[in-house]
Amino acid sequence: xxxxxxxxxxxxxxxxxxxxxTCASAxxxxxxxxxxxxxxxxxxxxxxxAGLYVMLExxxxxxxxxxxxxxxxxTLITFAIMLTRSMMYGKTSPLNRQWGxxxxxxxxxxxxxYGFVGSIPWADSAPAVLADESMIAALGVExxxxxxxxxxxxxLLLLVALVGAVMLARDNN
Amino acid sequence: MDWLNLVVFPVIRIVVLFVxxxxxxxxxxLLERKLLGRFQVRYGPNRAGKFGLMQPLADAVKALFKxxxxxxxxxxxxxxxxxxxxxxxxxxxxxVIPIASGMPAVADVSxxxxxxxxxxxxxxxxxxxxxxSSNNNYSLLGALRSSAQxxxxxxxxxxxxxxxxxxxxxxxxxxxxxxxRPWWEWIWLWLAFPFFxxxxxxxxxxxxxxxPETENELVAGFQxxxxxxxxxxxxxxxxxNMITTSAIMATLFFGxxxxxxxxxxxxxxxxxxxxxxFILLCLFIWVRASVSxxxxxxxxxxxxxxxxxxxxxYMVISALLAVFLK
Amino acid sequence: xxxxxxxxxxxxxxxxxxxxxxxxxxNAIAVLMSIELMLNAANxxxxxxxxxxxxxxxxxxxxxxxxxIALAAAEAAVGLxxxxxxxxxxxxxxxxxxxxxxx
Numbered sequence: 001x002x003x004x005x006x007x008x009x010x011x012x013x014x015x016x017x018x019x020x021x022t023c024a025s026a027x028x029x030x031x032x033x034x035x036x037x038x039x040x041x042x043x044x045x046x047x048x049x050a051g052l053y054v055m056l057e058x059x060x061x062x063x064x065x066x067x068x069x070x071x072x073x074x075t076l077i078t079f080a081i082m083l084t085r086s087m088m089y090g091k092t093s094p095l096n097r098q099w100g101x102x103x104x105x106x107x108x109x110x111x112x113x114y115g116f117v118g119s120i121p122w123a124d125s126a127p128a129v130l131a132d133e134s135m136i137a138a139l140g141v142e143x144x145x146x147x148x149x150x151x152x153x154x155x156l157l158l159l160v161a162l163v164g165a166v167m168l169a170r171d172n173n
Numbered sequence: 174m175d176w177l178n179l180v181v182f183p184v185i186r187i188v189v190l191f192v193x194x195x196x197x198x199x200x201x202x203l204l205e206r207k208l209l210g211r212f213q214v215r216y217g218p219n220r221a222g223k224f225g226l227m228q229p230l231a232d233a234v235k236a237l238f239k240x241x242x243x244x245x246x247x248x249x250x251x252x253x254x255x256x257x258x259x260x261x262x263x264x265x266x267x268x269v270i271p272i273a274s275g276m277p278a279v280a281d282v283s284x285x286x287x288x289x290x291x292x293x294x295x296x297x298x299x300x301x302x303x304x305x306s307s308n309n310n311y312s313l314l315g316a317l318r319s320s321a322q323x324x325x326x327x328x329x330x331x332x333x334x335x336x337x338x339x340x341x342x343x344x345x346x347x348x349x350x351x352x353x354r355p356w357w358e359w360i361w362l363w364l365a366f367p368f369f370x371x372x373x374x375x376x377x378x379x380x381x382x383x384x385p386e387t388e389n390e391l392v393a394g395f396q397x398x399x400x401x402x403x404x405x406x407x408x409x410x411x412x413x414n415m416i417t418t419s420a421i422m423a424t425l426f427f428g429x430x431x432x433x434x435x436x437x438x439x440x441x442x443x444x445x446x447x448x449x450x451f452i453l454l455c456l457f458i459w460v461r462a463s464v465s466x467x468x469x470x471x472x473x474x475x476x477x478x479x480x481x482x483x484x485x486x487y488m489v490i491s492a493l494l495a496v497f498l499k
Numbered sequence: 500x501x502x503x504x505x506x507x508x509x510x511x512x513x514x515x516x517x518x519x520x521x522x523x524x525x526n527a528i529a530v531l532m533s534i535e536l537m538l539n540a541a542n543x544x545x546x547x548x549x550x551x552x553x554x555x556x557x558x559x560x561x562x563x564x565x566x567x568i569a570l571a572a573a574e575a576a577v578g579l580x581x582x583x584x585x586x587x588x589x590x591x592x593x594x595x596x597x598x599x600x601x602x
Contacts, residue, residue, distance in 0.1 A: 015501040030520030056550045063287040071294020073575040080579045099523035106519035113511035122503035161573035168580035
């Protein structure tokens, strides 16, 4: 009698749920005809990714994801959609001429990645990590020691982006 | 058994929390009308029941039995889901607020501070979605105002939260209240409280910062197209938000459940917390009764040119204090 | 335990979907949203490799992910400012109609 595959564990079930949710809403982002629905699907995707981070035991990243992506970036995007709303319900197709070729290309890329990822025997289990509290502290230490240059450059980049965005969006009249 | 700790107790806590919060919401509306009445030298509602105590019940019955109208021109799924999305974040924040010595309302997440910040960022969505899906210029303008206002005031609010976090040196709200703080830290915290309170007023769209729903220019702002129970849900969101933010302020600035004998007698903790929340709620209503609404550009200028630099300065000084005095 | 492959596949899917959106959508804001999807795909991979790597005590993957999130914020701010100023000039955010340079 052939051996049955083992039953999925709870973490596998939860992962499958998050993964399907994330992928379905990502499809919604690129396929939605109504741009605002696409933006909402983006919010759902970002939440799904945050859920995946929690499953990977990176709680700090998960909350940062919600804080920065959902709280700030996605709000900005909905804001921009509302400001440019003459395009609200597309009377024309939301896709350009090359959508057919692009779609084929994207599917091929996914299949290639699928084959590639599937062919390598990755580790099935992971070593234990630090508790959250000490992990956040360790992350902070990393930023001011090993990655201090990247951290400072990031600060500078954010400042430049801030000034640039204000200059660009300012109404000159 | 793990089942008890993992499923049964949290569920019981959540149910109790919801019942308390929703009852609190109902009587907060009554409290507000009563107090506003007193501020304006009249009685306020006093017909339904003794002192008008049955008034919230009458309101609820009225909202429930109104006809549910969904206008033809709205984006239907989003229109229906928006009021619910406005309410959920206000309930979620409660998960991390400590209600008694060493006891959080639902779960002691190690990232309590970030949880507050993250959920506060999500809070605007209900209003944005409502304004957009109503497909009405007044609604859209209300939603635009509200999202701009919330994103802007989130910055100084976040800075103040980070300052408190630097001083506390711990992401957990439970530990924040449990650990004793030196006297200078309390004074330094209370200096920031008025400004934090202003940010909270703007975040909850409360008067005097209720520009997203100004009745004299935008009809009713983002909720123009809503009626019946869906409108009641927006009311519920606004008032639950008031309660939640009062609980946050009580926890951050006034020691949460702390009070005389609260450490020995555990059940005193929630009572002290409720008392502090009650006082802060009265502050909300007092402000509504006595401060007039600013213009929108004044609101934005105040945030970006005064509050934000101030909060950044506060954060720098807090960091220095934490390094040199702790 | 969920195998690493699962996370990598989600990442691959998000990346492909983002790629399709970025190349096939007409609306500039939609393109920006698709790029956010691709950044998220990269982030999932970074965090997953960090978690399943030999030394999760070394937080490099998370550091990179935090940097990418900050980068995405900067990108969205500048990108949307650009889109809004273009909209003010041309009254459209349709990329097919923004063809001043196409002789």
